[in-house]
Amino acid sequence: MFLEQFADFISPQRILVIGNAFGWSTLALALMFPNAKTVAIDPNAHGVNFTNELITKNGLAARAVVGRSPEDVAVVVRDQLGGPADFSLIDAIHTNEAVTADFAAVRSVATDHAHFLFHDVINWNMIGGFKSILAKHSLKGKVFTRTASGMALAYRNITPAFENYLDCFTESAGLFSALSLYCLATFADPIAAFRDPNQNKQ
Numbered sequence: 468m469f470l471e472q473f474a475d476f477i478s479p480q481r482i483l484v485i486g487n488a489f490g491w492s493t494l495a496l497a498l499m500f501p502n503a504k505t506v507a508i509d510p511n512a513h514g515v516n517f518t519n520e521l522i523t524k525n526g527l528a529a530r531a532v533v534g535r536s537p538e539d540v541a542v543v544v545r546d547q548l549g550g551p552a553d554f555s556l557i558d559a560i561h562t563n564e565a566v567t568a569d570f571a572a573v574r575s576v577a578t579d580h581a582h583f584l585f586h587d588v589i590n591w592n593m594i595g596g597f598k599s600i601l602a603k604h605s606l607k608g609k610v611f612t613r614t615a616s617g618m619a620l621a622y623r624n625i626t627p628a629f630e631n632y633l634d635c636f637t638e639s640a641g642l643f644s645a646l647s648l649y650c651l652a653t654f655a656d657p658i659a660a661f662r663d664p665n666q667n668k669q
């Protein structure tokens with residue numbers, strides 16, 4: 468699995484999840500990084516309670532908390548995480564405006580060299596928001612065209628080995644830019660441009 472192998476390259480200590488639902492990614496991250504503390508925020512109390520039951524049953528170093536991003540992020544991190552986040556998953560409301568606000572809140576409680584993973588960036592048309600975030604916060608990033616939902620990662624620096632791994636899940640920057648320009652010039656659907664042109668051929 469794409470995310471599971473991150474443990475070969477990074478060792479976060481404090482993980483923050485924005486958008487927990489019923490805890491799939493919260494539990495997955497807690498299992499992948501057993502030495503980290505993982506905290507998730509979601510306004511859905513039912514999902515939070517269910518997640519905390521699973522966390523207790525499995526003895527994981529994690530906790531889900533009822534709250535909303537961006538307004539509750541700072542308090543939850545202060546009270547539950549025990550220090551700045553060095554890895555985050557942003558997976559709540561899937562609009563460019565919401566991820567921009569979520570990211571600003573998360574960035575303000577993160578370490579300088581944190582990694583920020585975004586879910587559903589291609590599927591939910593958030594490439595524009597992701598690129599604006601990178602520019603505004605002076606970060607580098609990659610959009611993973613070869614993941615199921617089109618995830619993306621923002622970061623200040625990564626090791627060459629991690630970069631090589633991540634590049635297995637995306638296109639080269641040149642091809643990506645060319646496709647983006649092509650879509651802009653032809654009013655083409657940018658998501659369709661990343662589909663396999665042979666997928667519908669017999």
Ligand SMILES: C[S@@+](CC[C@H](N)C(=O)[O-])C[C@H]1O[C@@H](n2cnc3c(N)ncnc32)[C@H](O)[C@@H]1O
Binds near residue numbers: 492493537
């Ligand atoms: C796509 S789901 C998250 C999926 C989850 N990461 C998983 O692994 O299953 C989006 C979640 O964001 C939550 N949400 C909506 N508004 C939110 C907000 N302002 N802050 C945090 N979470 C929010 C919803 O309740 C929903 O559970």
